[in-house]
Amino acid sequence: MDRLNRAAAAVAGALAWLLPAGRRDWGAAIWAEAHEMPPGLARLAWRAGGAWVMAREALMPRRLGRAALFAAAAGAAAFAAWPQPGVGHAAVSQFHVIATVLLLAGLPLLARRFFGPASPSRAGRSLRVLCCAAILAYLPALYIVEAFANLTPVQAAYRRIVCPFQGCGGAPGKSTGGPPWAGEIAFLLMTIAYLGVILFLTSRRSRVTRSTLAIGTGTGLLFGVVMYAVAPLGLTNDATDPWLPGSTADPLVALAWILLFGGPAAAAALAAWRGRDPAGTALPRNVRIGQGIAAGVLANGTAALFVSALGTSTTALMLKSARLLHWFNHGHQLTAFAAYRYEASAAGGTTVYLFMLIWFPVIGLIMSALGAACTPPGRPASGN
């Protein structure tokens, strides 16, 4: 125990050195109080707690840390998504990277101005981080997948197979790159919609309660994980569900259908049922329905974002890694052509995620409105 106490003292000494000048007194104060604790585990626990406080304070100011973390992540994503020389639609791809990073950096500031600060809810903060991480992860993944999907194969035999389906606009060995300007603008509008809705729902001014945020995010993550297990590489016949034979009888597929429609309805019903103000009194019916709809939209929106970012990233990784390609096709002998066909199929199959991004929240909106409208207020709860 003495050794542990000495180790804790050493850690605290190092952390105290890192503390800003205005915080060093607090480090010393926590340490001084440890002498009042009974020797043994209680004193060690006090010191461990003190070391934790000092570590948190040493990492202040958090905003600076968060900004640095965002800058590093955004820089890495932009670097990975920057179009290679020779890829078509390079200007569109460059615009996509720059505009997405600017949106991620600027929209939270605008949201703070118009919607107020972020909700103190942990689920709300996590959702904002998840949304930002998903959009950043989407940047390079989408670029890699689109570059591959629009690649004109070098081999004539491959071109004869691939080009009738996907069209080959470029010279052999070259990619036409991402979408044209109209597609790019549509994608950016969708990004703005997702960011805007999530920033609004997780802001204080929206008055979405902590429980609603937790219910919506939790349901969405559950649905997202199930959906990813069903469609880790899009929904084409070749790429879907590599571990289980894809069929409507597949229990995961059935669960995904249930969660698609039932998840937002259940989340909305639960959020509406728990809809109470901080004083514990039931909210008016229209406000409870609003909470329910927020939970349902969050559920399906979170799931769509989660599965799209993860699925597209998985596909992009597979296109870059032969080992992952063979892992996904365990038990099969892949010829070069079969591998190419599989990759092309997976790259083309990721377009289904765009449909999920558009339609999942719409389904969530409809189902949650139904779920919330049919739910009576619950009994007074211990917390909200």
Next chain:
Amino acid sequence: MTSSPGFSAQTLSVLAALCAEPSQWQHGYALAKQTGLKSGTLYPILIRLADRGLVEACWQDEPQPGRPRRHLYRLTAAGLASATAALAGAARPKAAKAPRTRAVRGAVAGVVPWTG
């Protein structure tokens, strides 16, 4: 969910403990015992309250022999007003329910006389 606008249940328990004897300086250990909070929770609350000007802190003048000087805390005038208002706000709607923490229960009974 916070129990009162701007204050969590744990912060309210610290305010309640400080409110019990507002003119007296209190040690961190005593506050931890009264509130049941661990050092990792108690001190961030004290730091935030001090940053907001609701709590003032000073070092003990004459430490016990062989012991380091201790840090002392008490509510400022603004802190006392905020704490009383927040505790009253927390107590009023929850009067029919069990308070969340020992210190809030103490506050409801002792600091806010009309609920005791």
